[in-house]
Amino acid sequence: MVVAALMVVLFAVLAGVSSDQKGAPPVPIGPGGEPVTDSFYFVHRPMAGNGSVTVSVSALTSSIPERPGDLRAGLVPWAKAGLIVKESTRQGSPYAAIMVTGGHGVRMQDNYVDDTAGLPGPVSAAAVRRLRLDRSGDAITGYASADGTHWIKVGAAHVSGLGATVQVGLFVASPPVVDGMGTRGSVSTATFGDLRVQESAAGGDWTGDQVGARSPSFAGYPANTSGSFSESGGRFTVTGAGDIAPAVRETLPTGGTLGEILTGTFAALVAVIVVGALFITTEYRENLIHVTLAAGPRRSRVLAAKAIVLGAVTFVAGLAGALVAGPLGERLARANGVYVFPVTPATQLRVALGTAALLAIASILALCVGVIVRHGAGAVTAVIVAVVLPYILTAVPFMPASVANWLARVTPAAAFAVQQTLVRYDQVASIYTPYNGYYPLAPWAGFAVLAGYAGVSLIVAAVLLRRRDA
Secondary structure (H helix, E strand, C coil): CHHHHHHHHHHHHHHHHHCCCCCCCCCCECCCCCEEEEEEEEEEEEEECCEEEEEEEEEEEEEEEEECCEEEECCCCCCEEEEEEECCCCCCCCEEEEEEECCCCEEEEECCCEEEECCCCCCECCECEEEEEEEECCEEEEEEECCCCCEEEEEEEECCCCCCEEEEEEEEECCCEEECCEEECCEEEEEEEEEEEEECCCCCCCEEEEECCCCCCCCCCCCCCCCEEEEECCEEEEEECCEEEECCCCCCCCCECHHHHCCHHHHHHHHHHHHHHHHHHHHHHCCCHHHHHHHCCCHHHHHHHHHHHHHHHHHHHHHHHHHHHHHHHHHHHHHCCCCECCCCHHHHHHHHHHHHHHHHHHHHHHHHHHHHHCCHHHHHHHHHHHHHHHHHHHCCCCCCHHHHHHHHHHCHHHHHHHHCCCCCCCCCCCCCCHHHCCCCCCHHHHHHHHHHHHHHHHHHHHHHHHHCCC
């Protein structure tokens, strides 16, 4: 058990020192301290004080690379085009925006994580959407209209830190789209008209910029395309790529997670499975089970005692290893320039407790299987196949998402969800699989799957222990 705890720590140290990303561009951080994707084409000018900006959107088209240098028209559900009020062009700065999307209708979003639905349906020349943002101090209110006369309030946001003068204008973002087991970059173009700004003072000329061109969370433009805007007769045509959203693993592949730092759990799991199985099968092999049952004739009580002792010792060893490994590995990784997705102290404690509980229940499962099969090698093999093999399969990057998520729901490997720290966002299309750190079950729900297997095995082992000869 000491070796199992040390394996967790050793792998954390190796994970911390094996990556070197010193000199990499900084990850943009949002107002809430979370990593964000803040890359889009911005046609903007300053607006001092309170005011309002209105525009109509008559088209939003997207293109996806089919092969190098060749684009095809395609649907990018979260392509975005609309109005934005932003503290500055600095990545991660506070903002609020009202927009049309490729497949989710009108939305109002602010500060990267907040998303509110508005008018449904796609935009077109026959279905023009008119958008408006009103600013009053830190209060931003978004409106949408299908006819320019009847306005519907989509949402309101309190955006702290905007300052007296903000950047306001048009934007287009086009995030990568899910394509099989990966993603492809995309580019979108929107047509705007009737752009009007009401403010207390003139704001200057419109300027076009690609925000976040060198950000690690920007997938870039497809070949032979770039961001641009043109204006003719009051009509703006804007082309852009990127996204304004929380960063996920697919958009920030260089980011590390606490679960990756604790990859030593895999090695520790094998160790505790061996110990758990041998805790009973050795007695069968050496014919000492007669002595044990002579000392304690109540066989179910003997099994319960073994499970309690084994589980308690494993939990303590696993908790000690996780409490040391997590902070140590994270510190070493950050020292080497690796961005680690942040977690709260409560989440860090949950991961440590969950890792210890995972190891403890797995050892009890091995004990029960040992009682059932009465053979050390057979018990170890059976439990490793049941717990470790599915975990390995979910960790294969080429495993189809449907298969990986199924394995992480119904097999004992679902318990690794206790190490999940990444958040899935509905407004970000990505590859949400265990390989990328996203489990289909909530942390303790995944743990409950393993506990269920162990509970059933404990009942079967108790019944067989009472009915069989020693």
